[in-house]
Amino acid sequence: MMTHTRGKPFQCDLCNFVFSRKSNLKRHMMIHSGEKCFHCDLCDSAFSQKDELKYHMMTHTGEKPFQCDLCDSAFSRKFGIKSHMITHTGEKPFQCDLCDSAFSQKSHLKRHMVIHTREKCFQCDFCDSAFSRKSELKYHMMNHTGEKLFKCDLCDSAFSRKGVLKCHMMTHTGEKPFQCNLCDCAFSKKSALKDHMMTHTGEKPFQCDLCDSAFSQKSTLKYHMMIHTGEKPFQCELCDTSFSRKSNLKCHMMIHTGEKPFQCDLCDYAFSRKDQLKCHMMTHSGEKPFKCDLCDSIFSRKGDLKYHMKTHN
Structure with a gap:
């Protein structure tokens, strides 16, 4: 009868919870004792x-009885559908006390608070790296294990992060959502756009320690360093030629295959490299951008200018 009168005489000695039935209190005490009597x-x-076992069984059966009325999403627990509905209403009831950020879920607020506390509780067992999120540690561990769970359906590429796979898929779709505001260039990655913007600003933050050269991109500095070290890690399997860049090896392979994918639209000429086609197009346009500083001669190719300079020497 206590369930009707709402009387709850059974008090937990370890916390403030009260229950109307002794059996409910008994089950509750297992939370404190760590006892787990219900086995899958x-x-x-x-x-x-x-109840926890009941919901767990749904992970095996795939059952999701709680259906969203506004979309096709479905959930195994009632609180799952409740949290999901906020994505439709735009409601963000969980407010950060230290900034203006607000979130639809309490767990998202909890993750956000780490930004303010700088706390990094998740330590890597193999190196000194530490992370504020368990998911970040999980992805980091793949660097040690070499595990790549996210596989491309269109090629053999595989990645340790879902976001990297998503960016990779754009190489197949040709999608380039990040547009430069100053020119027509577009990119599949936000980081690539950021690097590109330096070509407009002239900023070159990556300085070579061995010479005065500086670069707008870290990767360009990396390739530049191979000039000093003489390193050429990309080896042709058909001859002894090796290269410092993978793209150069790819172009070189066309010498062996005879492939010439860059076709001139104005004549029958075709080329294995894009820059060769660009130079060729100047024969049609008459453009000669390379000017001699010592006389009035102009050339369509930098190599021709270089050869011409010997006549002055």
Whole structure:
């Protein structure tokens, strides 16, 4: 009868919870004791509450009884659908006390608070790296294990992060959502756009320690350093030629295959490299951008200018 009168005489000695039934209190005490009496028959998982086992079984059966009325999403728990509905209403009830950020879920606020505390609780067992999120540690561990769970359906590429796979897929679709505001260039990655913007600003933050050269991109500095070291890690399998860049090896391979993918629209000429086609197009346009500083001669190719300079010497 206590369930009707709302009387709750059974008090937990370890916290403030009260219950109308002694059996409910008994089940609750398992949370404090760590006892897990309810075992899954399909895996090694065990739970302190029968309801938790019930919801767990849905991960095996795939059952999701709580359906969203506004979209096709479905959930195994009632609180899952409740949290999901906020994505439709735009409601963000969880407010950060230290800044203006607000979130639709309490767990998202909790993750956000780490930005303010700078706390990094998740330590890597193999190196000194530490992370504020468990998911970040999980991805980091793949650097040690070499595990790549996210596989491309269109080629053999595989990645350790879902976001990297998403960017990779744009190489197949040709999608380039990040547009430069100063020119017509567009990119599949935000970081690539950021690097490109330096070509407009002239900023070159990556300085060579061995000479005065500076670059707008870290990767360009990396390739430049190979000039000093003489390193050429990309070896042709058909001859002894090796290169410092993978793209150069790719172009070189066309010498062996005879492939010439860059076709002139004005004549029958075709080339294995894009820059060769660009130079060729100047024969049609008459453009000669390379000017001699010592006389009035002009040339369509830099190599021709270089050869011409010997006549002055």
